[in-house]
Amino acid sequence: MISVPVLSLSGLTKRFGGIQAVSGVSFDLAPGAITAVIGPNGAGKTTLINLITGVLSLNDGAIRLEGADITNEPVHRRAVAGVARTYQTPQMAAGMSVLRNVMAGAYRFGRYGLLSTLLRPWTIITENEEMAERAAHALRRVSVPEEWWHQPASDLPYGLQRRVEIARALAQDPKVILLDEPAAGLNPSETADLARLLTDIAADGRAVLLVEHDMPMVMSISSHVVVINFGRKLAEGTPAQILTNPEVIAAYLGSDEEEAA
Numbered sequence: 109m110i111s112v113p114v115l116s117l118s119g120l121t122k123r124f125g126g127i128q129a130v131s132g133v134s135f136d137l138a139p140g141a142i143t144a145v146i147g148p149n150g151a152g153k154t155t156l157i158n159l160i161t162g163v164l165s166l167n168d169g170a171i172r173l174e175g176a177d178i179t180n181e182p183v184h185r186r187a188v189a190g191v192a193r194t195y196q197t198p199q200m201a202a203g204m205s206v207l208r209n210v211m212a213g214a215y216r217f218g219r220y221g222l223l224s225t226l227l228r229p230w231t232i233i234t235e236n237e238e239m240a241e242r243a244a245h246a247l248r249r250v251s252v253p254e255e256w257w258h259q260p261a262s263d264l265p266y267g268l269q270r271r272v273e274i275a276r277a278l279a280q281d282p283k284v285i286l287l288d289e290p291a292a293g294l295n296p297s298e299t300a301d302l303a304r305l306l307t308d309i310a311a312d313g314r315a316v317l318l319v320e321h322d323m324p325m326v327m328s329i330s331s332h333v334v335v336i337n338f339g340r341k342l343a344e345g346t347p348a349q350i351l352t353n354p355e356v357i358a359a360y361l362g363s364d365e366e367e368a369a
């Protein structure tokens with residue numbers, strides 16, 4: 109990889125009791141590129157995302173963000189430093205409007221603590237306006253029509269909820285965006301739109317980590333693919349290298365045909 113990595117993972121290891129969910133996994137995320145992580149159900153992909161965001165602590169290994177060691181940083185500090193994520197199932201505050209949900213992603217730009225907002229309430233108004241502007245910008249970026257912005261997030265069609273999740277992550281202005289199965293439940297035209305959106309997001313210079321089972325999408329938009337099997341890295345390379353790797357075909361890519369047989 110020629111460019112300096114945005115995120116560097118080395119020897120990530122996570123055990124749940126006797127289960128070795130992630131085992132010595134190392135790879136880098138380059139800026140301006142989509143790196144896909146693929147593998148069978150239960151391979152350890154979501155656990156990997158949870159280790160990067162800090163929701164789960166490592167048993168071993170190290171995580172560097174632009175060279176800085178963030179291995180022991182708590183979740184909120186990693187978010188402030190530039191790590192954002194979306195979830196397998198959209199996680200919205202159901203009663204809150206779409207705009208408010210996305211504003212939650214912009215909280216890292218908040219400058220004023222509780223005391224100063226009590227003493228000088230106008231600061232929070234200005235700050236809210238700034239965050240609403242950031243959220244509006246992110247919603248425009250992911251093409252959520254304005255007529256939805258003030259509706260409860262739970263009223264949105266599923267495809268739009270997925271876009272709102274991405275908007276919330278973008279409102280954080282992240283260096284790294286981790287997407288857990290963003291195409292799940294989308295129809296082919298929504299998936300094609302999503303593929304274009306992710307390509308645009310990477311073109312901004314962000315590092316995109318894509319966990320996804322939709323192989324045509326993965327192979328068409330990723331510049332690098334990492335294959336995980338039983339918590340271990342089985343292979344990594346370009347889509348062309350992965351598609352022709354016999355070990356990968358045996359462990360994963362061939363499995364649909366075997367299951368169908």
Ligand SMILES: Nc1ncnc2c1ncn2[C@@H]1O[C@H](COP(=O)(O)OP(=O)(O)OP(=O)(O)O)[C@@H](O)[C@H]1O
Nearest residue numbers: 124127128129147148149150151152153154155156
């Ligand atoms: N909190 C937990 N406690 C115990 N075991 C867990 C926990 N989270 C995950 N695991 C186990 O760790 C392994 C990896 O799970 P993980 O969800 O990371 O896989 P995955 O690759 O994301 O799967 P999928 O493609 O189905 O989402 C599995 O065996 C799973 O049962």
